[in-house]
Amino acid sequence: MPISIAIPFYNAEKFLANAIRSVFAQTYKEWELILIDDGSTDNSLSIARSVNDPRVRVISDGKNKKLAGRLNEVTGLARYDYIARMDADDLMSPDRLQLQLDILLANPDISLVSTGLYSILDDDTLVGYRGRADTKVSFEQLIKKEKGILHASILARKTWYDRNFYNEKLSVGQDSDMWLRASKKNDLNIIILSDPLYIYREEGNLTAKKMLNAYKLERQTLSRYIESGSFRIKYILKSYSKTGIIFLLDKIGYLGFLQKRRNDVKISADQIADYTSILKVIKSTKVPGLDI
Numbered sequence: 169m170p171i172s173i174a175i176p177f178y179n180a181e182k183f184l185a186n187a188i189r190s191v192f193a194q195t196y197k198e199w200e201l202i203l204i205d206d207g208s209t210d211n212s213l214s215i216a217r218s219v220n221d222p223r224v225r226v227i228s229d230g231k232n233k234k235l236a237g238r239l240n241e242v243t244g245l246a247r248y249d250y251i252a253r254m255d256a257d258d259l260m261s262p263d264r265l266q267l268q269l270d271i272l273l274a275n276p277d278i279s280l281v282s283t284g285l286y287s288i289l290d291d292d293t294l295v296g297y298r299g300r301a302d303t304k305v306s307f308e309q310l311i312k313k314e315k316g317i318l319h320a321s322i323l324a325r326k327t328w329y330d331r332n333f334y335n336e337k338l339s340v341g342q343d344s345d346m347w348l349r350a351s352k353k354n355d356l357n358i359i360i361l362s363d364p365l366y367i368y369r370e371e372g373n374l375t376a377k378k379m380l381n382a383y384k385l386e387r388q389t390l391s392r393y394i395e396s397g398s399f400r401i402k403y404i405l406k407s408y409s410k411t412g413i414i415f416l417l418d419k420i421g422y423l424g425f426l427q428k429r430r431n432d433v434k435i436s437a438d439q440i441a442d443y444t445s446i447l448k449v450i451k452s453t454k455v456p457g458l459d460i
Contacts, residue, residue, distance in 0.1 A: 172246035176238035177256035178206040182356035193453040196266040207232035220457030236334035236342040243329040259367035268323035281329040283321040285366035299362035308352040319343035
């Protein structure tokens with residue numbers, strides 16, 4: 169069962185090569201890799217085009233359509249029935265695709281599989297782990313943020329994306345919007361693995377501007393999808409209170425506190441060894457055209 173892997177990229181020259189290496193390092197070899205340039209102005213497109221492998225396609229139209237637009241394109245571009253994605257500055261464990269595909273093949277009623285993560289800095293330093301196994305995520309749990317889905321780690325059936333698309337009008341939170349929309353129509357059949365099969369580069373992600381914009385769009389999303397007036401007001405007010413906290417933390421210079429809270433699970437010696445081994449495998453993987 170071949171898999172279509174998509175990496176949209178924009179000015180990702182610092183990290184793109186290793187993201188590609190982590191695809192070539194996969195134990196599961198039946199895949200195509202779709203590298204989609206979103207109007208990069210750095211050396212990213214040259215890096216992508218240097219890869220010399222028939223399984224790799226580079227798509228570039230010179231436009232900047234943003235992530236949601238590019239991910240919607242993937243559904244039409246994908247040749248195979250399973251679609252995986254990752255961000256251009258991240259990495260994935262060599263057994264990610266095999267383990268996720270095994271789940272989908274064994275569970276025909278499941279449409280998506282997500283994973284846990286290792287959180288790393290720009291210099292590849294491991295700073296955290298997050299992961300909790302789940303077999304069901306309800307609409308209410310999404311609203312309450314009791315359960316989360318790591319968007320970039322998703323392996324999905326192509327037929328699911330045929331039924332569910334990204335809202336290209338949103339600048340952030342397109343994944344949350346899609347989960348809620350799918351859940352409302354009982355089409356969010358997902359299994360979440362606790363295994364840290366995705367390696368997420370989070371340094372610099374938590375800026376006040378990004379978070380304030382995200383909470384603004386969150387309130388718009390809540391207004392769209394929560395039918396109960398009192399329930400809607402409750403969570404909109406909660407969103408406003410979180411906005412106030414972000415504003416205050418930013419003013420007093422403590423915004424980094426939230427980054428630490430994201431990774432409040434202590435990293436074990438086994439996890440450190442596991443991540444070190446993963447990184448070694450990825451960085452030693454040779455990519456035709458890129459390295460040889």
